[in-house]
């Protein structure tokens with residue numbers, strides 16, 4: 001593990017962010033492993049907390065992957081871009097203009113520094129820090145009425161950039177199966193896919209253009225079994241629901257009560273989750 005003077009925290013608020021589960025996840029980590037893989041990196045709360053020396057991170061969301069690549073190579077430029085965006089007092093029109101600019105980047109697949117900075121800025125100015133795209137893949141979350149204030153913690157950005165660079169973290173943008181193709185015996189993989197819905201009406205699959213349905217959950221369980229046979233150490237988090245209990249019945253379950261942040265109905269802000277390990 002690298003020792004950094006500052007504890008690093010996620011740059012983005014991200015649905016399914018693992019900050020709350022971190023103590024449980026850390027208490028269940030394997031004591032020793034070679035290479036760390038996180039094929040559904042999202043907000044990167046786990047990576048930034050355990051700071052592994054050798055790591056591969058992946059996500060299917062190409063704007064998110066671009067953000068980590070830009071952080072790795074040009075943290076100072078990101079700070080400059082976001083500070084310039086913060087220098088203008090925000091109102092609804094300014095927000096919508098920035099969102100349109102970001103959507104141009106998505107539509108043209110322009111994965112550059114400005115796209116990364118826009119992603120950070122919009123995450124701080126959109127409703128509930130949600131990341132939701134429409135059927136065309138365009139970002140459509142409304143404004144949260146934040147008018148001024150900083151959208152980044154500069155020291156945190158520098159620390160993350162330094163870590164990603166120093167550790168030479170490999171950053172890929174592909175489906176989770178492809179992202180795990182080099183996993184070997186004694187490597188450690190943490191899977192935090194979009195969750196199986198808690199109830200039949202709930203839908204938490206809108207992270208990226210393609211949803212994550214039953215077929216993907218079955219494919220993920222097959223991959224888990226395959227990597228288990230190879231001798232990799234595996235951890236997976238999900239909702240504590242029948243489908244998950246069935247798919248992973250061979251493995252070790254740790255049951256947890258959690259508070260739900262992204263739910264408009266305050267009465268539904270508690271839930272039950274599981275951490276599954278093969279060791």
Ligand SMILES: C[S@@+](CC[C@H](N)C(=O)[O-])C[C@H]1O[C@@H](n2cnc3c(N)ncnc32)[C@H](O)[C@@H]1O
Pocket residue numbers: 014015016017018019039040041042043044045046058059060061174175176177192193194195207208211212216
């Ligand atoms: C629950 S979030 C991960 C949350 C993360 N652990 C955190 O702390 O913020 C799931 C992530 O999986 C990504 N994803 C969805 N389908 C995928 C796929 N087929 N392959 C790889 N990543 C995928 C989404 O873009 C999203 O970032």
